[in-house]
Amino acid sequence: MARTDSTGSTWRYRWAHRQNERRQRAFRDADETWRRRDEELRRLRTLAEDFTGSAAAGAGLPLELAGDEVVFWVLPAAQLVEVRHTAVLPAPDLTVAPQGTPMRSRRADGTRIADAGMAVITSRRLVLLGGRGRRDWAYGKMTGLAHDPAAPVTLIQVLDRRRASGVMLPADVAADFRFKLTLAFADAIEQRPAVIAQLDEAIAEHAQLKPFRPGIATPAQARLTGFVPGGRRTVAIAAGIALLVPVALLESDPSDPTSEVAVAATPAPGTPARPAAPAVAGPKRSSGAATPTPARDRLCGAPDNPMGYGFCAGERIREPAVAVCDHLDCVPEFWAGRGYLVQCGDGSVSLAGGSPRACGSHGGVRHTFRN
Template sequence: MAKTDSTGSTWRYRWAHRQNDRRLRAFHAADEAWRRRDDELRRLRTLAASFHGSAEAGAGLPMELAPGEVVFWTLPAAQLVEARHTAVLPAPELTVEPDPPLLRPRRPEGVRVVDAGLAVLTNRRLLLLGGRGRRDWAYGRMTGLSHDPGAPVTLLQVLDRRRTSGLLLPTGAVADFRFKLTLAFADAIEQRAAVVAQLDELIEEHAAALPARPAVLTPAQARISARIPGGRRTVAAGAALALIVPAMLFESNPPVRPGSELASAAAPASTATPAPPPVAPAVRIDVTTSPKPRRTRATPTAAPSQAAAERRCGAPVNPFGYDFCGGQRIRKPARGVCDWFDCVPGFRSGRGWLVQCRDGTVSLTGGQHNSCAGHQGFRRTFWT
């Protein structure tokens, strides 16, 4: 026998079951994403604190190490690339990128491959031991460094070389190489502690964003709008149409039936009904359902709900005042935002501001290089 509430209906129990199941699945997805990122941040923190090389690692390499030089990392499948057009690259920075971008195994335009061989990372320089010779980039002479956000290419500029060059690596080794290059450069300028402190700050910030398990909804919390297909959105859309359509009909000219003018002219003057005076189109008319004609009273105020609908600028109906019209970005949305918007899995683990993706979902990845990844990309920003 199905459970019923005091009204004898079962739709409230079905609503509570659906809502609790959806909220729990969203929580598990967000918690899993949070734990993956937490594990990666702590792995990078451990690597940054214990990063060291050894002179013995370069014993079998066809190169000579300088006094005090140690080898950190090697990769045999690297390609030497050169830029066709020289451009000024940004100065090297000690920025940690815990969320590496999705890279495609391609060579960007304007870059050509000139050699291939073994890439070696030491505490003094980056080298490529290729078939045509050796190419090295000393940290002390480095003036520019750029990691391509869409391709596995890193370009470098040094004082003793005019042409911009760099490495093209397999996509699976790019994230490890870029982080270790940052550590090696920081070690060369004695700024390893700055990288460790940056990772500590990221871990602390991430710990504060731990997803909270949602509260269990009860059948008594179900609203009557849940019985309508589409729920609150359908009710709000119907209310908006109920306000907008009469206003549009009032502002438009009424149709004139053929022969109405002749019938008015043929009617006796004593029975003719005088035409009502013209009314300004910006007023509101109180419409009644009485079958008898009734005088209407004009009010010089516009409907507030219609103005609110226009203010949203196409944003979904919500009680938080979030719209697409402009204002301030929303970095900490309200707790019940996913009850009104279609949030992406792992919504609370995002680091950015509130945006809408091209598939209609809502994400908290505004300002990120991979905003709305997996949801057809970024579409527009919510404002408040």
């Protein structure tokens, strides 16, 4: 037997089931994204702590090491790229930038492939052992360093060469190469603790972004709009029509004397026009009690909601009520947002106001809710 509430209906239970499934799905997606980033940050933190090299790691390489020089990392597949024109690269720094969009295996614009061979990161330099010879980039002579965000290309500028050059690596190892090169450079200038401190700060900030598990929707929270196909949009359209019909009837009221005069003043076809009789003033209608202000006018056009969130002047809403998604159509991963409450182009609401990605797949930002 189907479960029913006190009204004898089952749609409330179906509404609660759909709401809970949607909330859990959005939470799982946000939590998985957060965990992947957390694991990556902690992996980099461990690598920065344990990053060591040895002279033995360079055994068998056609590379002569200095007395205190050690090898940190060797990559057998690398290409030498050279910049076609003179360029000024930004000064090298110790910033650990997160990997954004996936890189494509292509060389950067304005560069050419000059050689191919093995890339070696040591405690003093980056070396490419190519088929045409060796190319060194000593940390002590490095004046510029740039990582292409869209291609697995790293360009370096040094004092003893006029044009910048660098290496292109397989896309799947480029991020690790860049981090290890940063660690090697930091070691050379005795600043590895600064990189570790930067990662500790990034881990602490990321921990504050951990998504909260959503509350459980109950059948008692279901609104009547959940029973109507199309939900609030259907109800809003029906309400708009219901408001327009009385206005149209009032404007065409046949008992209005001015309407009768207007009808009488219109001559029948073939009949000479007659002067219209003066209009007789009808009884003055009493205005009666003041008409309550409609909710959408009170909220400046915002969807009706018991929290009083509207589009009028006021403060932006950064911490909405827990039950906001019971009364407004929240986007997936709503609670993962870290901005203020906005309405998207398709009528849904998002908590990512202020971010350039807010309502990205929902028609863009239309309005900002205020309280």
